[in-house]
Amino acid sequence: MARRATIVGSGPNGLAAAVSLARAGYAVRVVEAASTPGGGVRTSPLTLPGYRHDVCSAVHPAALSSPFFRAFGLDRIDWIVPDVSFAHPLDDGRAALAWRDLDRTVAELGADGRAWRSLVRPLNRHLDHVVDFTGNQLLRVPRHPITTTRFALRMLEVGTAAGRRMLHTFRTDEGAALLTGVVAHANTRLPSLAATASALYLLAHAHSTGWAYPRGGAQAIADALIADLRAHGGEIDLDHRVGDLSLLDWGDPAAGDLLLLDAAPRLALTLPDVPARYARAVRRYRYGPAVAKVDFALDGPVPWANPDVALSPTVHVGGTRAEIESGENAIAAGRIAERPYVLAVQPSVLDATRAPRGHQVLWAYIHVPAGSMLDPTETVTRQVERFAPGFRDRVLATHAMTAAQRQAYNPAEIGGDILGGTFSMAQAVRRPIVSTVPWRTPMRGVYLASASTPPGPGVHGMPGWHAARTALRDAGAPAGLEELFGA
Structure with missing residues (x-):
């Protein structure tokens, strides 16, 4: 037997x-x-028939580099790899884009392009080394010490207030916001070494294998x-x-x-x-802040003030670096941010199977204190409307899940903490x-x-x-x- x-x-x-x-x-x-x-x-029709919404995760930056999925067989899944890994709208119709092509990203960032290249290139060129270092237990001698050292130095440069003051890494709103939108994925107080480590890992993928789904x-x-x-x-x-x-x-x-x-x-x-x-x-072992999520069925594309934002499935909505850090620090202190960071995904821009012809779905969440009962629908709608005037009029139906409901749905998400x-x-x-x-x-x-x-x-x-x-x-x-x- x-x-x-x-x-x-x-x-x-x-x-x-x-x-x-x-x-x-x-x-x-x-x-x-x-x-x-x-x-x-x-994936489920959470709002209306014919609209397919991802219940939890939506975009998977780590999937294509994963040693497990490579062994299992990446070709068993039809992956979409966007040309733009993520976008970040700002007020007055401005926006910054992280193209999968690092050189194009550097060129569009202008004054911050050189700093972006310096931050990312040593990591995305050695993505397998980064994955090996970050994908195992850290209590071991790294097999690629040069990449590991570069990774650690960039953590100190970006993830500490002292490092940012000394090096003045990013000088424009666009460059600083584009980076901070990735750092904020970690749902913790900012600046933070751990959040920066997560961001460097994600950035290395953004300019190599891409943020696939x-x-x-x-x-x-x-x-x-x-x-x-x-x-x-x-x-x-x-x-x-x-x-x-x-x-x-x-x-x-x-x-x-x-x-x-x-x-x-x-x-x-x-x-x-x-x-x-x-x-x-x-x-x-401690659990952290939570997320509250809302899914939208839309009668058309999100009307971004800057149309280039529609080129990327993943959009970081939150304004400037100062705004995002203020909002994340409020959450870490147990308060709800008035103008929160919104992690949004518009999968329909590259995947027509997700909604009826001409329509789209939007997946979005905000960070909230653990166990929060806040329905995020109005908060997210207001924040997206700020960068996409007329968004509210596109909404046909919504489905919200509070942090407390997330734990009831999945007991592994203690207090609604999706990061484990x-x-x-x-x-x-x-x-x-x-x-x-x-x-x-x-x-x-x-x-x-x-x-x-x-x-x-x-x-x-x-x-x-x-x-x-x-x-x-x-x-x-x-x-x-x-x-x-x-x-």
């Missing part, structure tokens, strides 16, 4: 673990609380993984919410059966005989514990496989792949586990 592997959670990390173990010969069962699989990569919606990622899982004998158990692992039949760890958790690490504490030291470490834990340098090392193998728990056969483990958030499948490979090595599998995918 084959060894059993039970995966709790069907997000991209849980599915990455599931297909890896199924290919290794395990009898795999994925247990999912929702009525549809996919976790953070679900699947045609038809994020669900295409889950569908491809599920098809492979089922082809290798795996199954998915839907509408099965697990709140206490002691009640879950996951086999016999003494016989080599495995339990992998694409869930909040504290779920592991519901197992019997958890060592007290491990339980204390997991309870000390506070984004800080301390928690880059302690994620969720300080260990060279943080995916392994002290409970026999039990592993963590969520964004609360390295390398953290993003649709790249790496926490699940690390967890599965750790489990296989613990079981005595050979080192060349990439061969599971025919690499």
Whole structure:
């Protein structure tokens, strides 16, 4: 009889673990609380029939460089790679664009072009080195020390107030805002070393593999993984919410059966005989601010004051660097920003499958304090209208989800935190514990496989792949586990 592997959670990390173990010969069962699989990569008609909205994530900068997805097979998904990775509108009809072509971006940034090239080029030219450094546990000697050193120096330059004062890195509103819109993805107080590290990672992708997304919606990622899982004998158990692992039949760890958790690490504490030291470490792991999201069905394109903004699916809406940092710092202090940073995605500009002919969908979220009950619809509408006059008149229907509702929808999003834990340098090392193998728990056969483990958030499948490979090595599998995918 084959060894059993039970995966709790069907997000991209849980599915990455599931297909890896199924290919290794395990009898795999994925247990999912929702009525549809996919976790953070679900697509659904949230507003009106014919409009396909991404329920959680929408654009996936890390996907095309992910070692897991490269081994799994990138060609199994129809990826759209925009010529413009992201856009940033400003008042008075101004805008800045991050073209995938670095030289074009540099030319359009004018006085800030040289600084942008200096910041990005050493990283995007060695993207594999950046991915290797950031995609694993940081408690190890880096295999590419030159790239790692360059990365660290740029963190200090951009991520500290002292570095910015000394180097005056960006002098124009356009250059400073274009950078800050990426830094603000981290949902933390700014300036911040951790947020800057995240931004450098995203920027390296913006000017290399690009900020890709699947045609038809994020669900295409889950569908491809599920098809492979089922082809290798795996199954998915839907509408099965697990709140206490002691009640879950996951086999016999003494016989080599495995339990992998694409869930909040504290779920592991519901197992019997958890060592007290491990339980204390997991309870000390902190969660950060949340997001509140709204989806729009539109009767046409967003009427941006600067039409070039329509060239990019991803738009950072928030004004100047000072405005964005002020708003993010308000959230970090537990307050709602009056004019917040809005992370918006207009997938229909390159994907006609997402809405009826001539119509579009818009995906948008703002940062809010954990557990917030704020409906973001009016706040987002007002902020988008600021840079796209007439936007309100294009709206046919909306669907909102508050931070509190996000946790109810996905228990792994504690308080509505979609990043799997506070984004800080301390928690880059302690994620969720300080260990060279943080995916392994002290409970026999039990592993963590969520964004609360390295390398953290993003649709790249790496926490699940690390967890599965750790489990296989613990079981005595050979080192060349990439061969599971025919690499």
